[in-house]
Amino acid sequence: MDQIQSMRVFARVVETGSFTRAAESLDMPKGSATKLLQQLETRLKVKLLNRTTRRVTVTPDGAAYYERASRLLNDLDEMEAAMTLAQGKPGGRLRVDVGSSIASDIIIPSLPDFYRRYPDIQLDLGVGDRPVDLISDNVDCVIRGGELTEQSLVARRIANMPLVSVATPAYLAQHGTPRHPLELEDKHTVINFFSPRTGRMFPNVFERDGERIEIAGRHKLSVNEGNAYLAATLAGLGIAQVARFQALPYLGTGALVEILPDWQHPLIPMHVVYPPNRHLSARVRAFVEWTVDLFARQAELVEQTALPREPAQTLALASAT
Structure with missing residues (x-):
């Protein structure tokens, strides 16, 4: 278990570029995270990270190890997700960021239904229209309006906002x-x-x-x-x-x-977006499916007719509203 935890610490340091952020995201003291990383480097007999007082960078050996370690951690998460979903009991802490108007008018009023379905999930809801960095800020998923461009995150269209x-x-x-x-x-x-x-x-x-x-x-x-x-x-x-x-x-x-009711306005696509290394989390999967269902029941508020039927795309938000 220490080896797996060491791998998680290493992966989070690579993703956040900081021991402090990695430790905070894993709910552990910075000293514990540093010790686990040192133990991992000692076990592997290679240097995974270059550390200075200003920043942390990954070495060539560390980059190769991260690629394989992240795949292994994803496989472990998939196994856990399959078990918890089969039991219908996903739980734990889930960090979600939502635009302010979507949060106050749609998401928060519907949360009693979410907790009836998933009483063991603890939801940390960040509210604001300023985009967040899902990886470095350790956010599990966001709900935003806007077009999609960069190929870095997984996005699922949930509605079109008129x-x-x-x-x-x-x-x-x-x-x-x-x-x-x-x-x-x-x-x-x-x-x-x-x-x-x-x-x-x-x-x-x-x-x-x-x-x-x-x-x-x-x-x-x-x-x-x-x-x-x-x-x-x-x-x-x-x-x-x-x-x-x-x-x-x-x-x-x-x-x-x-005013001007004879003129139309372009629809704003709404997406739920999450990092690819968390797409197998039972908590994230439960929240995403609940969100899709929630917006499907908001016909008087959002447009559903133009939604694509293809699987979720690996994309990132270009802008958010």
């Missing part, structure tokens, strides 16, 4: 109701949303009959977090394109009014 253009009745009474998207360029104030990762401003996009219009618009306020974006809209600070699931309650009460 947007709706809205404003408050007070704003429209003061500034008028736009009849065409181009009016947002010079006759109205928009609330802009910028990427928490890159700072890039996302345009307001309108589509109809093959025509596509991207509007930057005049803005006095831009934000990078979903709940703040909705709050700014409800405060009457301008016109915004918010997620339909966020807007629905306020459209129902009249606090918000949909």
Whole structure:
């Protein structure tokens, strides 16, 4: 067991680039992690890591050992997952990161159902729109909206999120109701949303009959977090394109009014994303399947019709909302 634990410590140091982060992710003192790594190098009679006061790097021998050790650890995780899933009792600590609006409006209200199914899972839920590094931050999976590009993580499409253009009745009474998207360029104030990762401003996009219009618009306020974006809209600070699931309650009460309803907006793909070396974890598998089922039951909030039927892709999020 010490040998397996030593291998886990080594793998986590390689993945995080830090003894401190590796020890924290494995819930052990840094001194214990250092000792286990030293014992592993002594047993193998090779140097696996180069350590300085500033950073830790893997040696050529260490890189070769990591490749084989990670496969072995994955096989062990698969064996454990098969047993726990067969018994229907996945348990332990699960670290998940979720965008703020998805967390508050969809995930958290549904957690009682999750705990009825999996009472032995302890969920650490990170909430925020700023992207995390799943490997170095030791996060098991994330739920995010955005396009996918880099081939480094496993992603599963769970929904397509529609947007709706809205404003408050007070704003429209003061500034008028736009009849065409181009009016947002010079006759109205928009609330802009910028990427928490890159700072890039996302345009307001309108589509109809093959025509596509991207509007930057005049803005006095831009934000990078979903709940703040909705709050700014409800405060009457301008016109915004918010997620339909966020807007629905306020459209129902009249606090918000949909504008330009004849124009459509591109759907935002929603994914659950997780590192490839954790795709066999019983806890992760249970949460992913529950999430897929949860979003499938949210037909009034998200679009399901355009979801791909192929298996999960090995990809990473290019941007998150």
